[in-house]
Amino acid sequence: MDKILLSHGSGGKLTHELINKFFLEAFSNPILEKLDDSAIFEVASNKIAFSTDSYVVDPIFFKGGDIGKLAICGTVNDLSMSGATPLYLSVSFIIEEGFSILDLQRIILSMKDTALKAGIKIITGDTKVVEKGSADKIFINTTGIGIVSKEINISGSNAQEGDIVIVSGKIGEHGMAILSEREGLKFDLEIESDCAPLNTLVSNMLKVTKNIHCLRDLTRGGLVTALNEIANQSNVGIFIEESAIPIGDGVKGASEMLGLDPLYIACEGRLICILPTKDVEEILAVMQKNEYGREAKIIGKVVNNKTNGVYLQTEIGGTRIAEMIIGEQLPRIC
Numbered sequence: 001m002d003k004i005l006l007s008h009g010s011g012g013k014l015t016h017e018l019i020n021k022f023f024l025e026a027f028s029n030p031i032l033e034k035l036d037d038s039a040i041f042e043v044a045s046n047k048i049a050f051s052t053d054s055y056v057v058d059p060i061f062f063k064g065g066d067i068g069k070l071a072i073c074g075t076v077n078d079l080s081m082s083g084a085t086p087l088y089l090s091v092s093f094i095i096e097e098g099f100s101i102l103d104l105q106r107i108i109l110s111m112k113d114t115a116l117k118a119g120i121k122i123i124t125g126d127t128k129v130v131e132k133g134s135a136d137k138i139f140i141n142t143t144g145i146g147i148v149s150k151e152i153n154i155s156g157s158n159a160q161e162g163d164i165v166i167v168s169g170k171i172g173e174h175g176m177a178i179l180s181e182r183e184g185l186k187f188d189l190e191i192e193s194d195c196a197p198l199n200t201l202v203s204n205m206l207k208v209t210k211n212i213h214c215l216r217d218l219t220r221g222g223l224v225t226a227l228n229e230i231a232n233q234s235n236v237g238i239f240i241e242e243s244a245i246p247i248g249d250g251v252k253g254a255s256e257m258l259g260l261d262p263l264y265i266a267c268e269g270r271l272i273c274i275l276p277t278k279d280v281e282e283i284l285a286v287m288q289k290n291e292y293g294r295e296a297k298i299i300g301k302v303v304n305n306k307t308n309g310v311y312l313q314t315e316i317g318g319t320r321i322a323e324m325i326i327g328e329q330l331p332r333i334c
Helices: 013-027 067-080 099-120 171-182 199-208 221-236 248-257 277-287
Strands: 039-043 048-056 085-096 121-130 138-147 164-167 216-219 238-240 272-277 297-303 308-313 319-321
Touching: 048 067, 067 099, 067 138, 067 199, 067 238, 085 099, 085 199, 099 121, 099 138, 164 277, 171 248, 199 272, 199 277, 216 221, 216 277, 221 238, 221 272, 221 308, 272 277
Parallel strands: 085 121, 238 308
Antiparallel strands: 039 048, 048 138, 085 138, 164 272, 164 297, 216 272, 238 297, 308 319
């Protein structure tokens, strides 16, 4: 293969191959090699979380959000998955010539409102305008920085045998909302993106215990991709129960109609938490009191490294390997 495909940006196997073969090999260093949602390093004895992301979602407005809200939430959530308190963001815009000023204002106000809700400040940025046809309406990059308490050590490489896996709510709603908007599809049950900032949820969880091993927000590639990333980083097996995974009726029905698997459909306001059994009841209780964790459920457990990978116990009682997909069921969802 000598060309970049849309599938290389999917979050699936091709994305990981691209990162490992080219970017990681070229830029390799101990901080980058962790491959977590945020880089963690120390400056003057302060533990810092640092993350960047670019947003190219199509369409730019959708039920439950827009590209601006998505950009703020995405970077806030990446910082939060390291246990950080997000503090500051930079925002950069690449705008296609001819883009509507009214739409730009709408996006900016959405970003302002979301940043206020997340308690984070936008303190620097950049704007570029390119010729018509050189971009698709508008692309946004956000870079975030936060502080991590010394006693917190959350990483995809920390999952341990016996740990319990919790998901914070129904999966697949963001990706399916994007698909329905993009393709003009109408379903009996309206599907709205779950796009949300998760920093208050994580903060509440860390007040219960600092002994959370892994956090990961479920973006490109969905639940199964995120779990496979952790299984590979930690060299463990992860068993999940299909019947325990919360999926809304709208996403179920739409997935069946379109032949899609909701386990691989992106979220933008859901996380998985992996932690020791002894802390599970307290964590579940505090999650379910938060607006973004009310439907949190236990969906599985971590087993020994002889079974490295993700295994799904199906509703009919069998067990199958749940691998990363090669590409993405739906490109450009973030």
